[in-house]
Amino acid sequence: xxxxxxxxxxxxxxxxxxxxxxxxxxxxxxxxxxxxxxxxxxxxxxxxxxxxxxxxxxxxxxxxxxxxxxxxxxxxxxxxxxxxxxxxxxxxxxxxxxxxxxxxxxxxxxxxxxxxxxxxxxxxxxxxxxxxxxxxxxxxxxxxxxxxxxxxxxxxxxxxxxxxxxxxxxxxxxxxxxxxxxxxxxxxxxxxxxxxxxxxxxxxxxxxxxxxxxxxxxxxxxxxxxxxxxxxxxxxxxxxxxxxxxxxxxxxxxxxxxxxxxxxxxxxxxxxxxxxxxxxxxxxxxxxxxxxxxxxxxxxxxxxxxxxxxxxxxxxxxxxxxxxxxxxxxxxxxxxxxxxxxxxxxxxxxxxxxxxxxxxxxxxxxxxxxxxxxxxxxxxxxxxxxxxxxxxxxxxxxxxxxxxxxxxxxxxxxxxxxxxxxxxxxxxxxxxxxxxxxxxxxxxxxxxxxxxxxxxxxxxxxxxxxxxxxxxxxxxxxxxxxxxxxxxxxxxxxxxxxxxxxxxxxxxxxxxxxxxxxxxxxxxxxxxxxxxxxxxxxxxxxxxxxxxxxxxxxxxxxxxxxxxxxxxxxxxxxxxxxxxxxxxxxxxxxxxxxxxxxxxxxxxxxxxxxxxxxxxxxxxxxxxxxxxxxxxxxxxxxxxxxxxxxxxxxxxxxxxxxxxxxx
Numbered sequence: 001x002x003x004x005x006x007x008x009x010x011x012x013x014x015x016x017x018x019x020x021x022x023x024x025x026x027x028x029x030x031x032x033x034x035x036x037x038x039x040x041x042x043x044x045x046x047x048x049x050x051x052x053x054x055x056x057x058x059x060x061x062x063x064x065x066x067x068x069x070x071x072x073x074x075x076x077x078x079x080x081x082x083x084x085x086x087x088x089x090x091x092x093x094x095x096x097x098x099x100x101x102x103x104x105x106x107x108x109x110x111x112x113x114x115x116x117x118x119x120x121x122x123x124x125x126x127x128x129x130x131x132x133x134x135x136x137x138x139x140x141x142x143x144x145x146x147x148x149x150x151x152x153x154x155x156x157x158x159x160x161x162x163x164x165x166x167x168x169x170x171x172x173x174x175x176x177x178x179x180x181x182x183x184x185x186x187x188x189x190x191x192x193x194x195x196x197x198x199x200x201x202x203x204x205x206x207x208x209x210x211x212x213x214x215x216x217x218x219x220x221x222x223x224x225x226x227x228x229x230x231x232x233x234x235x236x237x238x239x240x241x242x243x244x245x246x247x248x249x250x251x252x253x254x255x256x257x258x259x260x261x262x263x264x265x266x267x268x269x270x271x272x273x274x275x276x277x278x279x280x281x282x283x284x285x286x287x288x289x290x291x292x293x294x295x296x297x298x299x300x301x302x303x304x305x306x307x308x309x310x311x312x313x314x315x316x317x318x319x320x321x322x323x324x325x326x327x328x329x330x331x332x333x334x335x336x337x338x339x340x341x342x343x344x345x346x347x348x349x350x351x352x353x354x355x356x357x358x359x360x361x362x363x364x365x366x367x368x369x370x371x372x373x374x375x376x377x378x379x380x381x382x383x384x385x386x387x388x389x390x391x392x393x394x395x396x397x398x399x400x401x402x403x404x405x406x407x408x409x410x411x412x413x414x415x416x417x418x419x420x421x422x423x424x425x426x427x428x429x430x431x432x433x434x435x436x437x438x439x440x441x442x443x444x445x446x447x448x449x450x451x452x453x454x455x456x457x458x459x460x461x462x463x464x465x466x467x468x469x470x471x472x473x474x475x476x477x478x479x480x481x482x483x484x485x486x487x488x489x490x491x492x493x494x495x496x497x498x499x500x501x502x503x504x505x506x507x508x509x510x511x512x513x514x515x516x517x518x519x520x521x522x523x524x525x526x527x528x529x530x531x532x533x534x535x536x537x538x539x540x541x542x543x544x545x546x547x548x549x550x551x552x553x554x555x556x557x558x559x560x561x562x563x564x565x566x567x568x569x570x571x572x573x574x575x576x577x578x579x580x581x582x583x584x585x586x587x588x589x590x591x592x593x594x595x596x597x598x599x600x601x602x603x604x605x606x607x608x609x610x611x612x613x614x615x616x617x618x619x620x621x622x623x624x625x626x627x628x629x630x631x632x633x634x635x636x637x638x639x640x641x642x643x644x645x646x647x648x649x650x651x652x653x654x655x656x657x658x659x660x661x662x663x
Contacts, residue, residue, distance in 0.1 A: 164267020496565030
């Protein structure tokens, strides 16, 4: 190569500017292929294809460069700061036979953010040519390349694109996909496979698989484990991205892997804009940190799933992508109310410890009344909870159940949800997945149910508020719709329920305003409801508020009332209490726990949209959300004097009533 007399002068001048001082300059370049209508990428030398890319300049197609132009790589000559040459050796090239031009541009962009530019030349002035002794592409097409070299270079540029090289096509046509799955080992592919295949089976969802490649997770083996062709790694269609981790520079290997994964993921995220990235929770720390940093910089949500939970968490694929982006926004806190039932508490803690979780940080609080016994304290002290902080609150003066429950939790933000559990409750292994799934679908989706104030773990077998307490079976009741459809009920659940932050603040203020130990002094009297006679019950005040304002609880509904919690009917504040003359039959309240993948039993194997959830009132009669509001407003017993077409709305930060609004 013999550059023209003016070339170094031109390049030096351009490199001295602020914009191009840290750039790779040349006089011949190439734009790599664009995607075709069939979503594949052609060979970069495919004859007659407008998607095959461009050779620049190319007089055969009247392509003349009259200004500085960014390209994917440069050919024949390169002008760059000497300290950038080292980028050529950051990764092992696919081949040493050809392609050093592409490899240099790829490495500079991927690791150093340096771009490649073609500088304009004068076709009539050899002194401006990058090679004054050869015509090359300046005045006519003279380059010839063999078929085997074309195939090798095609593999090379496709490998670069799947390892995070942002080509001109990628910059011009930014993509969007729902999810990246990242696997650093074949074992991770095996664990993630059910969820990967579930995502890819859902029409309209784009899910791609990123593998570390190299010695860690060979792409072709990973493809075969997923039941795909090994060509999935090479057929120039977006499906699998092989990072081919293969540093050749010296230094700490963990640091090298971190930088290679970080650079590749940053590029892939920029190209495809995944809404979420899913991996196993026990990723190699450096890889986990690299993915977290790349995702953070792009505002992408990361889901890190415990391996034992993945095969049971296939419902994730059915959640709207916009809701999944709130995966780490929501926080579930657990409050356990206990006093002197150590065996019951131990059973509950064992159930919580063995349940399936999906990577959330879960704060656990023990609310202990003053009459606690020593055995209970020892159980609390020795309990290990790997999912988050543990807080212990012990009262000095006996507060009773109403204070123990109402003071056990208060939301720290609008994304803080509280699960309240008395110690005689036992939960299903799937209790947390049910709650997580339901909150994502009915609170964080675009069709949020504003009237939803809680999610129950339990399915009732009796109509609790009627004096006779008749038996009731939700599966039979809704069989005309779908036997196992979840439903909205105007009754709160005290045997395992997740409460929503805004409504709990509202309830907190409401109960503080309306609290009275004497049921006869309570201004709210719901027609035909036996709750009117309940004495100093936190649930009674919540029922009143929900009735007056038309709020509902989401209930599960599976055969035989199989639930995510059950009550073991052990002596306490209400069961066998001297103040409670109502007989409680164990068969009316104790239900079987869910031990299988519940999502398979749902309508169409997923939670129905909010608009399809059936609604029943306090007395288990078919209703509508508007009808519930009308019934509550007709009493005119709320804290504000609204008319019968209005309901009270509150300040969601303080819970204080704000005004009456027509419904």
